[in-house]
Amino acid sequence: MFWSIKPFAARFFGSSPSTPLPASVADATAWLVASGQLNVPIVETDEQDANGHQVIERGRYLARQDMWAELSQEMRAADQARKSTPCGQPIADLLAFGARSDVVLAVEHALSDGKAMSDYDLLGGIFELEGEIQNHPNDPMITLVVALAHIDLAWAWRGDAHPEALPSLHQSRCAAHFDRAAALLPLCRSAMPDSPAIAAADCALLAGHVDPRTRVADKYEHLITLDIQNHRHMRAMGSHLLPRWFGSYEELEVQALRNAARTQKTWGAGGYTWVQFDAIALDDEACARVDVEYFLEGLRDIVARRPDQQTINLLAAYCAITQQNRMGQNPQADIARKQICEAANWLIRDHLTELHPLIWAHAANGFNNSLRVNSSERFAARGRRDALKAIANLLREELRSGQSVTFTPSGLQFSGN
Numbered sequence: 001m002f003w004s005i006k007p008f009a010a011r012f013f014g015s016s017p018s019t020p021l022p023a024s025v026a027d028a029t030a031w032l033v034a035s036g037q038l039n040v041p042i043v044e045t046d047e048q049d050a051n052g053h054q055v056i057e058r059g060r061y062l063a064r065q066d067m068w069a070e071l072s073q074e075m076r077a078a079d080q081a082r083k084s085t086p087c088g089q090p091i092a093d094l095l096a097f098g099a100r101s102d103v104v105l106a107v108e109h110a111l112s113d114g115k116a117m118s119d120y121d122l123l124g125g126i127f128e129l130e131g132e133i134q135n136h137p138n139d140p141m142i143t144l145v146v147a148l149a150h151i152d153l154a155w156a157w158r159g160d161a162h163p164e165a166l167p168s169l170h171q172s173r174c175a176a177h178f179d180r181a182a183a184l185l186p187l188c189r190s191a192m193p194d195s196p197a198i199a200a201a202d203c204a205l206l207a208g209h210v211d212p213r214t215r216v217a218d219k220y221e222h223l224i225t226l227d228i229q230n231h232r233h234m235r236a237m238g239s240h241l242l243p244r245w246f247g248s249y250e251e252l253e254v255q256a257l258r259n260a261a262r263t264q265k266t267w268g269a270g271g272y273t274w275v276q277f278d279a280i281a282l283d284d285e286a287c288a289r290v291d292v293e294y295f296l297e298g299l300r301d302i303v304a305r306r307p308d309q310q311t312i313n314l315l316a317a318y319c320a321i322t323q324q325n326r327m328g329q330n331p332q333a334d335i336a337r338k339q340i341c342e343a344a345n346w347l348i349r350d351h352l353t354e355l356h357p358l359i360w361a362h363a364a365n366g367f368n369n370s371l372r373v374n375s376s377e378r379f380a381a382r383g384r385r386d387a388l389k390a391i392a393n394l395l396r397e398e399l400r401s402g403q404s405v406t407f408t409p410s411g412l413q414f415s416g417n
Contacts, residue, residue: 037399037416038392039406041354042384043309051085052094059098068132071099072141079141079197086310087359088232092197096141100149103129108156122173126153133184140191140198143184148201150181154208178209196227203233206240216246217255224259228266231302234259234274241275242283249289252279260298267305273298281322281366284330292336299343303351312347313356317363320344320390325364348394353409355391357383 062071077083078091085091103125110122129146136142154177157170166174182205188198203219220237227233241247241255256275263271273295280287280295299315323337358376361383362368395405403416 037404038388038395039404040388040391041407043354043356044380052087052089055085055091055094056098056101059095060101061098062095063099063102068136068142071095071145072136072139075141075144075197076192079192079195082196082227082229084230086308087314088230090197090200090227090230092141093200096145096148096197099145100129100152103149104152104156107153111156111159126150138191140188140195144188144198144201147181147184147188148204150177150184151201151204151208154178154181158208174208178205181205182209194226196223196230196233199223199226200233203236203240206246216240217251217258220255221259221262224263228263231267231270231274231277234263234271235278238275238277238279239282242279242286244283249286252276252286253289253291260294267298268301269294269298270302270305271298273302277318278367280333280336281318281326284326284333287326287336288330288332290336292339295336296339296343299347303347307351309352309354309356310359312351312353313359314363316344316347316352317360317387318367319347320394321360321363321386322366324390325366344390345394348391349412352391353407353411355384355387355407357381357387359383360387360390 058074059071062068062074075092075095078095083091085094106125107122126146126149129149132142133139133146154174157174157177158166159170161170163171181201185198185202185205188195189202192198199219199222203223206214206216206219217237220233220240223233224237237259238252238256239245241252243249247255252275256272259275260267260269260272267274272291276286276290276295280290299319302311302315319341323340327334327337327341357380361379364382364386392399398405398414401416403414406413406415
C-alpha cells in the first residue's frame with residue numbers, strides 16, 4: 001500500500017489550513033516529481049516504438065510503389081540476420097506487416113461499417129496481393145506476406161465473437177482465409193526452412209488452423225531454435241500451451257523446463273521464466289503451479305544477460321504492475337504473485353536508470369498485443385503515472401524521511417536528510 005496521504009503531504013506541504021493537500025496518491029506522486037524530490041529520467045519518445053513504426057512505414061511504402069522485389073530483398077536480409085527492434089519485434093515481420101496493412105485495414109474498416117461493405121472492399125485487396133505471387137514465382141518472402149494477410153483477414157472476419165455465434169458468412173470467410181494461409185506456408189517452408197519469419201507465421205496459424213497431428217510445442221521449439229535471442233517466441237509458446245489454447249498446465253511446466261535446458265547457454269534459467277512470463281499473468285492456476293524460485297532465478301539470469309533499459313523496464317513493470325493487478329483473485333496464485341511482485345524492489349533499485357512509459361502502459365493491460373491504442377500520448381501518460389506511483393511506493397521510506405531520490409546511469413543517488 002502507498003503511504004497515508006495526509007501525514008505524507010503534511011510533511012512536505014506543511015499543516016497550515018491555507019496549504020492545499022494532494023487529493024490523491026497520483027497528485028502526491030506528481031508533487032514529488034515536480035518538486036525535484038523524485039527524479040527519474042523519462043524516455044518520452046520510445047525508441048523501440050519509433051523504430052518499429054519506421055519499419056512498418058517502409059514496408060507500406062515499398063508495397064504501394066510496387067517495389068516488391070526490393071521488399072523481398074529487405075525482408076530476407078533482415079530475417080537471415082535475425083534483426084529486431086530493441087523490444088524483440090523482428091524487422092522482417094514489421095516489413096511484412098506494413099506491406100499488407102492497406103489490404104487488411106480496408107477489410108477491417110469495411111467489416112466495422114456495414115454500409116461500406118461490398119465484395120470489392122472485402123476481396124479486391126487480397127486478390128491483388130495474390131497476383132504478386134504470380135508476378136514473383138518462387139519468392140518465399142512475397143508468399144509469406146500474402147499468407148500473413150490471409151491470417152489477419154481470418155481474424156478480421158472472426159472478430160471478438162465466439163466462433164459458434166458467428167454468422168455463416170463470417171465463419172466461411174474466416175475458414176477460407178485460414179485454409180489459404182495453410183496452403184501457402186508449406187511453399188515458404190520448403191524454400192527457406194531456416195527462416196524465423198516463416199516459422200513464426202507457422203505458429204501464428206496455429207490459433208485458427210490446428211491440425212490434430214500437430215504438436216504445438218514442436219512448432220515453437222523449431223522457431224525458438226532458429227531465433228534463440230528473441231524472448232517473444234518463448235512467451236508466445238507459454239501462452240499457447242495454456243489449457244484455453246492447445247496445452248495443459250502439466251505440458252506448460254514440462255515445456256518451460258525443456259526450454260530452459262535448451263536455451264541455458266543463452267538465457268540461463270531465463271528460458272523457464274520467459275515461457276511462464278505471459279502464461280502466469282493470464283492464468284491463475286498456471287501461476288499457482290509455477291516454480292516461483294526457479295522463475296525468480298530466471299529473472300536474475302535475464303538481467304545478467306540483458307541489462308539494457310528496455311528489458312529492465314519490461315521486467316520491473318511486469319512485477320510491479322502486471323502481477324500486482326492480478327492479486328486477490330486466487331489465494332494459491334497470490335502466494336507466487338507476492339514473491340514475483342517483490343522482485344520489483346531489486347529490479348528498480350539496482351537496475352533501473354530511466355523510465356519507458358509505453359512499456360509500463362502495456363504492463364497494465366497484461367501486454368495484450370491486440371490492444372488498440374487510440375491516443376499514444378494518453379496511453380504513455382498513463383504508463384508514466386503508473387510507473388511513478390510504483391517507484392514512489394517502493395522508495396516510500398526514503399521519501400518519507402525527506403531525502404531526494406535521483407536515478408542515474410551509475411545507480412540510485414540519495415541526498416537530503
